[in-house]
Amino acid sequence: SMGGQRGQEDAAAVEGGEEMVERCKKFFQEDCLFQAVRLEREIAEKHPEVHSKYEEFMQQVKVASDEAEGFCKDLQGDDGWSHVYGSKEDDIRVWYKPEPDSPIHALRVAATIDAPLEYLLVMVNEITLFPSWLPFISDSELLAKPSKCERVCWWKVKSPLPAIFSHRDSCVYGRAIDGLDEDGCVLLLIRSLDEMQGVDFPEVKPKTIRIDIKYAAVKLIPINNNKTKVVAAGSVDPKIHKLPSWLINWVATKVCYMGVILWGRNARRVAEGKKDCPHRQRMREDAEFYAWMSARVHSFNERNGHC
Known part of the structure; x- marks a missing residue:
């Protein structure tokens, strides 16, 4: 019927x-x-x-x-952004955007890095090793791993002039999204977090101010096996009444520009693996996670004829 x-x-x-x-x-x-x-x-x-x-x-x-x-909306579009560093297309370029009548400041960085995607991800994943290769970070801790690609962590940024300007720290939640199959990218999302069940957040130390990272997004697009395009944007309340231009400049050049250079340089060093190092050690200790991550990147590269 x-x-x-x-x-x-x-x-x-x-x-x-x-x-x-x-x-x-x-x-x-x-x-x-x-x-x-x-x-x-x-x-x-x-x-x-x-x-x-x-x-x-x-x-x-x-x-x-x-x-x-x-x-991700700030990763594209040029509304209100002023270009502060880097000129050529293949250079590391930095933009800045103040939010009118608000303590929020936004930065955007775009670069093509001569390093394999998976090793750039190794550098980002090993949070407690940040101080070993990022000179502006004096301390960092992994507070929790809610899932395979989620992290809760804390880091402290050294002040360039501690006498007049306190150090800054932040507790953040970060998540990686595997968009390789769909959009040919890996996306990292980061935001401040001040409480989570079962997680102990470090207290704010003297001469340190906890900043609020409203959001940050990092998009990594593998161009081939040894080249990765990176676009990052973030919006931060640095907890300072008026941000002097020298400080904006310091963040643009020493944090954004130098940060990208060091990220690429150290990822290449770990990738070449000429000598053992803390990152290589971590890769062995967390072999299952890194094998999974590596397989994801390699299958994408193979399918797309990257070599």
Whole structure:
């Protein structure tokens, strides 16, 4: 009968919807957020009843995706940005944007780095080793690892003039999103965090002020096996009444510009692996994670004919 056939079709559709939910959950757990959200939209369209059954999870995907999109809007567009450093297309370029009538300051950096994507990610993942290669960071701690690609950490930035200007520190939540299959990039999202269940946050030390990182996004796009395009933007309340221009300049040149140079230089050094180093040691200690990460990058490079 027609009714029976329709019943079977409905059941098959629900089953198809359930299968999509399973795939969506897997993407979300594997930090393939872009794929998860595209699937979430498809489920909403084709299987609204299945979508509402998993309302809570679908909401989680949407919230994460909206946050990622919001964080990324400053990676493009030139509205209100003034160019402060670097001239040529292949140079490291830095832009600055003050938010009118607000303590917030935004910076953006774009560069092509001669280093393999996976080793740039190693440098970023090993938070406690930051002081060993970033001269402006005096201390850093990993506070929690909520999931494979999420980190909660603390770091302290040394003041260039401690006599008149306190050191700055911040507690941040960071998340990596694997968008290689969909968008050919890895995205890092960072924001300040001051509480999380079960996590002990360090107290603010004397002569130090805790800043508020409203958001920061770093997009890494592998061009080939040894070259990576990086675009980063962030918005920070440095907790200072008026930011002197020398300080903006210091951040643009010593933190943004030098930071990118050192990131590339050290990633290359670790990649060449001529001698053992703390980063290589960590890669051995966390072999499972790094094998997974490396496989993701390599399969992308192979599919795209990178060499």
